[in-house]
Amino acid sequence: MFDKLREECGVFGIYTNEISDVTASAYTALYALQHRGQESCGIAVNDRGIINYKRGMGLVNEVFTSEELTRLNHGKIAIGHVRYASAKANNHHNTQPLVVRHIKGNMAIAYNGNLVNAQELKETYENKGAIFQSSNGAEVIAYAITEQRITCGSIEESLEKAMFKLKGAYSVAVMSPTKLIVARDPNGIRPLCIGVLHNDDGEPTGYAAVSESCALSGINAKFLRDVLPGEIVVISKDGIKSINTHCNKKGSLCIFEYIYFARSDSVIEGVSVHEARVRAGELLVDEHPVDADVVIGVPDSALDSALGYSKKSGIPFDLGLVKNRYIGRTFIQPTQEIRDTSVKIKLSAVPSVVSGKRVVVVDDSLVRGTTMRILIKILREAGAKEVHIRLSSPPFLFPCFFGTNITKKASLIANKKTLDQIRAEIGADTLGYLNIKNVEKVAEGANCGFCSGCFSGKYPMDVPEDLPKDKFDSKLSQ
Amino acid sequence: MFDKLREECGVFGIYTNEISDVTASAYTALYALQHRGQESCGIAVNDRGIINYKRGMGLVNEVFTSEELTRLNHGKIAIGHVRYASAKANNHHNTQPLVVRHIKGNMAIAYNGNLVNAQELKETYENKGAIFQSSNGAEVIAYAITEQRITCGSIEESLEKAMFKLKGAYSVAVMSPTKLIVARDPNGIRPLCIGVLHNDDGEPTGYAAVSESCALSGINAKFLRDVLPGEIVVISKDGIKSINTHCNKKGSLCIFEYIYFARSDSVIEGVSVHEARVRAGELLVDEHPVDADVVIGVPDSALDSALGYSKKSGIPFDLGLVKNRYIGRTFIQPTQEIRDTSVKIKLSAVPSVVSGKRVVVVDDSLVRGTTMRILIKILREAGAKEVHIRLSSPPFLFPCFFGTNITKKASLIANKKTLDQIRAEIGADTLGYLNIKNVEKVAEGANCGFCSGCFSGKYPMDVPEDLPKDKFDSKLSQ
Amino acid sequence: MFDKLREECGVFGIYTNEISDVTASAYTALYALQHRGQESCGIAVNDRGIINYKRGMGLVNEVFTSEELTRLNHGKIAIGHVRYASAKANNHHNTQPLVVRHIKGNMAIAYNGNLVNAQELKETYENKGAIFQSSNGAEVIAYAITEQRITCGSIEESLEKAMFKLKGAYSVAVMSPTKLIVARDPNGIRPLCIGVLHNDDGEPTGYAAVSESCALSGINAKFLRDVLPGEIVVISKDGIKSINTHCNKKGSLCIFEYIYFARSDSVIEGVSVHEARVRAGELLVDEHPVDADVVIGVPDSALDSALGYSKKSGIPFDLGLVKNRYIGRTFIQPTQEIRDTSVKIKLSAVPSVVSGKRVVVVDDSLVRGTTMRILIKILREAGAKEVHIRLSSPPFLFPCFFGTNITKKASLIANKKTLDQIRAEIGADTLGYLNIKNVEKVAEGANCGFCSGCFSGKYPMDVPEDLPKDKFDSKLSQ
């Protein structure tokens, strides 16, 4: 409904030394990762060699009933997944974790990212007799592992070899009958970190791997470290072990994780997401100063940047927009006559904050611009004298190939129109994007490099010129 | 799940000159009033003399499907209601609007508040042959109106006479076949205001009445004025008309509407809720200053007060707590072992904001204290050196009789324990409540007086010593 | 979907000496009464003076979850109801039992039938201040009882006096805090009977009242006797007591209960429904003999009559039609192109039974004739050489005012067309209705007289010339 960008997934894995409530932990952690994907979710649990699982369309609180949790709640290892399905309604077959039965040991897989050579690999495997039941990269990863598994001694060695073939972005969690293995692609495009579980005496009792550190505290885990770009981490009864074969790059973490995708209480590669957003706001003051009375942010993701803009500029920060918390995913546009309703119902202005004021509005990005146009209208109706839009990201000029919905279409507006045309179209007094030169400063001090391909067109690897968004779309060949 | 106070209702009414999308407006407005009641909702529409309606348990986005909206969407008049059912699961019979068939004209009623003489009136009517099908004051109001209606010329005259009998808090919307009548009790305890609808040429096309002004902009209505304490406003084809028979008091608006119940973008009796909250934060600085590094608010309702505390004290404001937006009403406490999960999943700390800092945390109120205790633990785990709690309301020492869930039980803790005992129990370094003497300053400049009975024990009318919360509870007498 | 007639309700009541599983019994009994009403159902339970209840739209197995049954399952008295809502989708407010709070004692009411003077009574009560929240006769009965209750010593005495005012068909169950009272209107138009509950030692432990005796065995109750026309039966701690004030008629039981509405394993007024149907089939042989090879019945209700036709005529009975048991209430006519699908999916012919045969098909009645037309087509496609339709009821020439959907519209076809026109329209070789003169022979030996008004136009009481079907329809008067 609203023109927002979407991260497409979040992953979770847990390994405990004793049979414990791993399902409860997975459930709790998926709540904390829900912002990374809201259309489907799933948990697979390894209960003494049996993989039980539940996957479904919907939010964590819709898919997991008390009965399901009770049915699953027994085991030492679990993985979980939240997904933002890129496509249409009925794609239950794309839910994860993928659960695979195999003679060499059953396996469950969940991943966040996108393989750029998925189609190529798929065809290779199909020519050897493989069949594909989804348009999901997890299935390609499963075949890549299985291909090695036949001859390899261990599942981690299989993954290690498979990674020579996988190209693209992936943070992956693999559950075998006895191990939890997690890995990040050699560029480390999507985040992944590890936490330690303790008992009441402070002794370690297991490990958890999560897309973002914000999911650790809810399960009483302490942040240990990020998984390195290219690193494979194996957790088993023998403890935690690292395989560094693919760790030969500095890494190219998606910079937009800091700007929008991640939750502000996460820390990625040593940098607080909240601080990164504050810094983006500060940078915007240098780039696009303005004489104004108040700075407000579009809740929730741009409040931090608005605070940064305020701090640096000295213009007071205030809470000038209220976001309706009860919209759900099923808001029905009740009529064509009341236009703008869907935005008006979602966001409203606090009159006493904006009335008669010159208002700086900080938001994270601009996609189609329709929401922003109505938002500015709302602010003017509430009495704002001037509205100055500041965006904590540069314009999207190129598509993303690594697991988000920043497609060619998403980048169209910024490509088609001048800054001033966009400003006029949304009805702002001034409009300022974060400069592409400064975008990496946002995450200054991080332990890695960055991918800002959607802004710059420079990607950490070759990408097919016209890679389709959903590569396996079900066009039939014969 | 969380120990929060609850407003029990919100009301809506609309009258348009031509057949129009009144249901769409009701639907949109109820979304904006959803914070006033989340357990049931309903809309009744008058389509050329037929009252169609839908009531159900659940949020607006759960009760109203596209089919229901299409079925209802035709008429000139509609009323709507959101309700926080005080009691258990299955009370469909208490949903509103109440729809009543009567020889003198059908009628739909929705109200927000609580009648303190409901039981007395109920018995009077029963002795004349009445039957009651709910434990809902709306049914008492219906009988009070009908009692007069038999001899009165008009429904508004009936309501006027009925109001001599009704005692308590009520903001009521009544829909007759041809009119929308709204009224506030003579003390004006619950808010109610009126907006004007316009066509594209700016000509007025109807009126809407809403519990809070925040529901006006979504339906493209402009705020006109508050309904006066005791005022009856009649909207019909003859325009808008006021009956002032009961307008003989300054009014005693619930002060807690400003502090917590209302939405921050509402303006009540001329005072912005947002500003009132900022002011509460400022007052807390005078009363409870502290040497600290950062001020944070508990989202969403206490952010404004935190901003006020920051402004006045000079201690920097920051966004140190993140609220999970995906909890829904069905969060399952997955296990007893991971204690505190339900709070930890709902609120988390931003480590970079609080780590190593002396933190002032502003919240609106303290009921049982369990959430606050865990929240402080979360902050300390995230590295906070000191945690200073500031509450933008005084302690609850007395029950509320006027439509909230501030019962005797709610006021128990503050009554039973000393300030220092409470501070110790929740684990804060310091704890400061807003002083009862200052509570009305929060809404300084309002056009009315206030009820702060839950803090002071002084109510705007006599209240039964042991008025039960749910007065009609179904104890059988024979 | 299918042009079938509908009984509109079934009622249930139970009184036990000790706290027991009265809800379980109500649940079980409503399953057995489900054929009398499938659109809503409800149970009200008296747990030591508190009336708990659940009402909802849908079948018993949809409305009552395990949680609801657990919540309700405690008490000594319960009543229940199934209803075939005459009107549109959303009439939750018409579900029963009606639960009424009253100073003289709370009350729950469920009834089967229809009051012909409901509108008149409603206006009388409204002129005294009553309000009506449904278009349901139960509410009128409640007011009629309450009107007396104010001055009467007991609820049974109130009902006794109220029955002087109630005119029409009603089998009613009333639950007071300490009693179960059931009654039949003085004409006894709808059935109602009483069973005795026993413990394992054969000692009586309570009583149950049910619309049909088929609901007794599931709750381990033994049939005791029918309630007499006009009788009030009071069950309390003092045992079972009868009030005979209104027992001055022989009774006029709806003859169509035997032919179609009731379940074949019920016994009403001493006559087995199964036997009555067999007899109807036998009568049809005398009236409409035919030279044929096989007799089949339309399942399920006409199988018994087909067996009767076979027995008397000597033509072999066979099972030539199969009814699909998985249709549910939500069959979607998937396309306009495949006509007749909805009937074809519901009924199919057994080729080996009908192929090359002269087939007698017995059904209970003919309403619009569309289903029969397609059914005959199905039989001919399966190879039937001749199709002879025999109907175990006379044509509907008049509306029913006593609680069924045999309206003017229902009687239209038989009124508009000659027998031969109807035969031609449905495509039968011959068509024979049961003769009106013989219709009462079907229930020969019954302890009562009959109403066959829908066939004969002779009703057991005066009926308004143009009584609307749904008398309280919500036309607004002012």
Place this chain on the structure above:
Amino acid sequence: MFDKLREECGVFGIYTNEISDVTASAYTALYALQHRGQESCGIAVNDRGIINYKRGMGLVNEVFTSEELTRLNHGKIAIGHVRYASAKANNHHNTQPLVVRHIKGNMAIAYNGNLVNAQELKETYENKGAIFQSSNGAEVIAYAITEQRITCGSIEESLEKAMFKLKGAYSVAVMSPTKLIVARDPNGIRPLCIGVLHNDDGEPTGYAAVSESCALSGINAKFLRDVLPGEIVVISKDGIKSINTHCNKKGSLCIFEYIYFARSDSVIEGVSVHEARVRAGELLVDEHPVDADVVIGVPDSALDSALGYSKKSGIPFDLGLVKNRYIGRTFIQPTQEIRDTSVKIKLSAVPSVVSGKRVVVVDDSLVRGTTMRILIKILREAGAKEVHIRLSSPPFLFPCFFGTNITKKASLIANKKTLDQIRAEIGADTLGYLNIKNVEKVAEGANCGFCSGCFSGKYPMDVPEDLPKDKFDSKLSQ
């Protein structure tokens, strides 16, 4: 709930020359096959090369909403499936049709039966890199086809070669981008037949393949012929073509299809199911005559056999048992105290039929005997003087390996107890099973031989001594 045997699947396929309502036909046909599987269903449609599909847990009328049908309803080819999941609640991954993406052409597969060498094949394919996502034989068949597909020119040739490897029972429908291919295993254990579609002018417009002929009339198709044991039928734009490579056996159709699984209006291998059941009843008279007053059948499946018993014995047939049609799949056993309720609510006796009579009760089979025990109790409570049980099948002494739930456990009772012990346990006066020597006479005149392995232990192929029921159960190997 009730101890009944279950067929595990039904399949459907349709090919039309023009784009048409193939989904509507699939939907209609699945209703008619619903008795073969009630736990999940699915439809896959080929719309000009795109395979759209919907699979879900539940009945056809629960899984397919109007929206889903509209979404799917466009194409020339479709296949469908109903399934009785052998195992627990949550096995969405086992729903069919299986949809497979492949470089050589996408494919959808649905099958009925069971492969006895599934585990062996699975391991073979896994050793070549395959992964399995279900415990469903359809996935094994998919790999077997794909294995050949890499080198084969066509999909039918691939299936032809694959069938040399598949061992067990399977009636399979395969949809390729341009063809519908159906096949039966060389023993023809499960039924499968073909119908022709016509336009209004009687010209053929396509073909349908269905598990049972009863599904043809609803889609206006005419029965053409059974698929031969071992035959592959290919339907494409070039018309209908047969591949006979595997047609070298007489066939071993499951005899229990006639006795219980199939619907009585189906004709399988030239024999009417209804007639077969009548014949079974007749045979029972010769084997187990009895002096009695009335013969009744347990509805619905045993009514035909009861009729046969009556015809042959001269003892009158009557309708002495009523089956409740509103049970659904969610009947809640409301309490432990009222034992037997679940049977009593499902079946009840017609007193006038059985009271004072010596009753012959015909049923199709006896599994655990618990239902029969209660049923006999019900009949005696209704007054039956004697109860003689006649079963239209021999005792289950051996498990079935070909797609039903007749497991070792199912055959336990007959193995453990003598006839007289069983008779005593269920409380019958006499008990007679159909003699194993006569079981094949039931389907006398059929075009094929039979498998009666569950009665005789003689199977049409070697079966693993301890083949697990659900062969892929997710025991993890490493």
